[in-house]
Amino acid sequence: MGIEALRAFWEILRPLNCAMAGIAAVIGLAITSSQNLRILILIFLAVFLIAGAGNAVNDYYDRAIDAVNRPKRPIPSGRIGSQTALRYSLLLFAAGCIMAGVVNQICLGVAVLNSALLIFYARSLKATPLAGNICVAFLTGSTFLFGGGAAGVAGLLANKVPFFLSFLATMSREIMKDVEDIEGDRLGGAKTLPILAGARTASALAAAFAALAVALSFTAPFGMAYMAIVAVADLFFLASITIMARGDAAGSQRALKIGMAFALAAFLAGALHQMEIL
Numbered sequence: 001m002g003i004e005a006l007r008a009f010w011e012i013l014r015p016l017n018c019a020m021a022g023i024a025a026v027i028g029l030a031i032t033s034s035q036n037l038r039i040l041i042l043i044f045l046a047v048f049l050i051a052g053a054g055n056a057v058n059d060y061y062d063r064a065i066d067a068v069n070r071p072k073r074p075i076p077s078g079r080i081g082s083q084t085a086l087r088y089s090l091l092l093f094a095a096g097c098i099m100a101g102v103v104n105q106i107c108l109g110v111a112v113l114n115s116a117l118l119i120f121y122a123r124s125l126k127a128t129p130l131a132g133n134i135c136v137a138f139l140t141g142s143t144f145l146f147g148g149g150a151a152g153v154a155g156l157l158a159n160k161v162p163f164f165l166s167f168l169a170t171m172s173r174e175i176m177k178d179v180e181d182i183e184g185d186r187l188g189g190a191k192t193l194p195i196l197a198g199a200r201t202a203s204a205l206a207a208a209f210a211a212l213a214v215a216l217s218f219t220a221p222f223g224m225a226y227m228a229i230v231a232v233a234d235l236f237f238l239a240s241i242t243i244m245a246r247g248d249a250a251g252s253q254r255a256l257k258i259g260m261a262f263a264l265a266a267f268l269a270g271a272l273h274q275m276e277i278l
Contacts, residue, residue: 008077008080009074009088012052012059012073012080013051015048018052021051021140022044022051023044024143024162024267025047025144025147026147027147028144028148028159029043029147030147030268030272031148031162031222032148032150032155032159032274033274034150034151035275042099042100043103043146045099046096046097046099046107047096047143049095050093050097050111052092053091053092053093053115054089054114056085056088056092057089057093057118057122059073059075060082061122063075063076096111097112100112100146104150104152106149106153106156107149107150110145110146110149111146114142120135121135121139127190129193129195133171133174133175133193136170137166137171137174140166140170141162143166144159144163145159145163161216161217161220162220162270164216165217166260168209168210168212169213169256169259172206172207172256173256173257175193175194175202175203175206176253179199179203180249180253182194182199203244203245203252207241210237210238210241210256214234214238217234217266222266222269222271223270223273225270225273226267229262229265229266230266233260233261233262236255236258236259236262240252240255243255
């Protein structure tokens, strides 16, 4: 196998996104005060592999669309065959679940559930109004639960605020993505929430999710550093609501993305506080 082929197999994973998901899971583990390096590595690798598998299987199901919209991606460019990409994704799902099973049964359960959801989303849910948004939001937030699950049920409960805040913020952003893409989706025959209910109604729902994320953010007992950083995240979430009201879907997404980055930093500060480092 040549360098170009290896590069294509690496590229289809979207490694930066996988690494960010892995970091979120590690933060979820750290929130439980765990300092077990072996478990940390297993958690990161399991999430990295399963997230990468999800991206690969998504490209498999989107290969016809990508041939028009993203012809340079590994499958439409011919650098990876579609069936090879599918088998590759299944191998990655299996490897990630095996690593999760080495940690404990809770992590294995989350890994198997998320693997099934990633496949189902790519195959069927993506074009389903609201259900696809909910699936993406759950998968994003569940990385914290996966990390916390390494410490058992108590670890899951310790990560309830990171999970729900991530879920709410992602729901807001996913809906605004659909608002931004409303014209193209309508031409393509998609039936997203903004198409069915209208852009104004969809934006109002997205604003409600962002507002709930702000309200929830102050309920976590993660110390003063967490509170200071999450307050910055909240400013961006609130700004996104204002931008939504102006009808700027792309701008609201940018504000939400920055807010989510600050929220992740806040959870890291919270994890350091729980470990009595900060």
